Structure formats: structure tokens, C-alpha cells
Amino acid sequence: MTANTIIPVLINGATEDRVSSLDRGLLYGDGLFETIAVSNGEPVYWSRHMARLQAGCERLGIPWVDADRLADEARGLLQGVDRCVLKIVVTRGTGGRGYRPPPEPQPTRIIQRHPWPDFPARCGEQGVTVRLCEQRLGYNPLLAGIKHLNRLDQVMARQEWTDPDIMEGLMADTNGNLIEGTMSNLFVVQDQVLITPELGRCGVAGIMRAAVMELAGELPLQVALRDFGMTALLQADEVFLTNSVIGIWPVVRLGEHSWPKGKATQQLQQRLADLHREGNRRHDQG
Ligand SMILES: Cc1ncc(COP(=O)(O)O)c(C=O)c1O
Numbered sequence: 001m002t003a004n005t006i007i008p009v010l011i012n013g014a015t016e017d018r019v020s021s022l023d024r025g026l027l028y029g030d031g032l033f034e035t036i037a038v039s040n041g042e043p044v045y046w047s048r049h050m051a052r053l054q055a056g057c058e059r060l061g062i063p064w065v066d067a068d069r070l071a072d073e074a075r076g077l078l079q080g081v082d083r084c085v086l087k088i089v090v091t092r093g094t095g096g097r098g099y100r101p102p103p104e105p106q107p108t109r110i111i112q113r114h115p116w117p118d119f120p121a122r123c124g125e126q127g128v129t130v131r132l133c134e135q136r137l138g139y140n141p142l143l144a145g146i147k148h149l150n151r152l153d154q155v156m157a158r159q160e161w162t163d164p165d166i167m168e169g170l171m172a173d174t175n176g177n178l179i180e181g182t183m184s185n186l187f188v189v190q191d192q193v194l195i196t197p198e199l200g201r202c203g204v205a206g207i208m209r210a211a212v213m214e215l216a217g218e219l220p221l222q223v224a225l226r227d228f229g230m231t232a233l234l235q236a237d238e239v240f241l242t243n244s245v246i247g248i249w250p251v252v253r254l255g256e257h258s259w260p261k262g263k264a265t266q267q268l269q270q271r272l273a274d275l276h277r278e279g280n281r282r283h284d285q286g
Helices: 024-028 046-060 067-078 151-158 209-220 230-235 263-278
Strands: 009-010 031-039 084-093 108-115 126-134 168-174 178-181 185-191 193-196 224-227 239-241 245-255
Touching: 009 067, 024 084, 031 046, 031 224, 031 239, 046 084, 046 193, 046 209, 067 084, 067 108, 151 168, 168 245, 185 230, 193 209, 209 239, 209 245, 209 263, 239 263, 245 263
Parallel strands: 126 168, 126 245, 193 224
Antiparallel strands: 009 108, 031 084, 084 108, 168 178, 178 185, 185 193, 185 239, 239 245
8 A cells, every 4th residue: 555545534424534734633643543453344342442542532631522423433434344454533623723722622533444454474473573663762651551643752763664574663661661562562471471561651551462461361371560671571481562453473583682482472372363263242342
């Protein structure tokens, strides 16, 4: 897909592809988004995505837009489509010049339907090579966890490399704790414990991250939310990345260092695939 490919989009329920130049999403990144995998025509983990979007709206003080309406609009856009990626953006809507939010914001809803990305199957099967990004994540506890539109840290990090063999960049915070990938959450397995950063100060609390932690409990694999840096990463038995579209990608190489695609990672991938076969109903519990 080129940058100019036309994709199906609804804005506030209408078939158009323009927002006002006064939209605060454009002016200040004043909004939130969700990127949702669609499988067998159904958005996967829909209620979890809606819950995060709603929590984000509450955190930013944006009036909640009604999940039923979003669901209706999404359904319209998905008709006859089996597999794709749905992107939902909610902004605070238009306002005058200046940061002060309007007293009665009218949120903008943008729903886009994107083709399923053509990541090679080997990413999940054999694992990926990653790099460590120079761009760091600053602390912002009030914005941590939610998927707000201010993504310049990720944009800066992602433009650090063009090598197509490097599938993801890892990002550390300003103290050197590893937090996540540019578009994914980070897990390590050490001595049978699944560890992922806590994300109280920065990072996005991924939907797939939460799902994987639940699946780990079923394996059973102990789960710990804990900060770790490069030393612990390099000593880890297994490393993997998650997001709603990629699922689980084992990490097998960073520079000169390599990890095997480990047993826990494979078991979690298997559990996720089983869940997928069972259908969306189980996905959406909780
Ligand atoms: C910065 C960042 N962290 C984590 C994730 C993973 O989130 P999810 O599992 O909800 O897709 C994403 C997804 O795009 C992301 O952009």
C-alpha cells in the first residue's frame, strides 16, 4: 500500500475523508486511537479495545462517544471483509486557537479500514531481529498506559532505521529501563517467570499484552510486572513482542546477541492460536 492509497473511512458516520483544520486531534494530538485486528469479519478483542478507548477518554476529559455507535459504524465498514485492520480515532473535535479545551467538546470519530499487513509468516514462526532505539521515552504518569495520539517518540524511533530485516526497535526510558517496542509490548522469560515492564510512567498498556498475561496464568507460568534493563534482557531465556495485529513475535536477535525461540513463547503462541480457532467469543471475555 502506498501512502496515497485510498482506504475506506467514515468520519462521524459519513463516508468522507476530511477533518476540519481546527480539529484538536490534528492541532495538538488531543485524542486517542485503537488499532484492531479483524478476523472472520469480527473485530478481535472489541470490548477490550473499547474499554481502553473509554478509559483514555476519561483520562483526557473527552466525552465518551458511545461504543454502540462505534460498533455500528465499524460493522458498516467491515461488510463482506474477512480479514483487515480497523483503526478507530477519537479526538476532542474542533476548537478555537489555543490549548484550552472547548467547554462542550463534540468529539470527532474516525474509522478506517486498512488491508491486513503483509508481515512475513517467518516473523511469528522463526522470530525477528530487533534493534535498540536511541530515542528514549520520558516519564508521564498521567498519560502512561492509554493510547493517545501524541506518538512523536515512536515516530522519531521508527525513523532511526530503514533496514527491512529489522522488524522492531526497542525503546528504553530516560533511566535505561526497557519499556516496549515502537509498536509493541516487550516480554522476557527468565527462570520460568514471564516478566513485562509495569508501564506506570510511560508506554502503552497493550490489549495483546493483557491477553498474553492471562494466557500465561493458564499455562501456568508465573507473571511479574517489573522494570528491567539491557543486562537482564541479554540474560533472558526468551524474549518476545506483542501487539493486536502481530500477536506474538519471538525476538531472536539484537546486534550480536541471539536468543532461541523458547518453549514458553511457543506455548503462548499455541494458546493464542487455539483461542483464535475457538472464535471471538472467548477473546472478548473480560
Ligand atoms: C507504542 C505501542 N506500544 C504497545 C502497543 C501494543 O498495543 P496493542 O496490544 O493494544 O496492539 C502498540 C500498538 O500499536 C504501540 O503503538
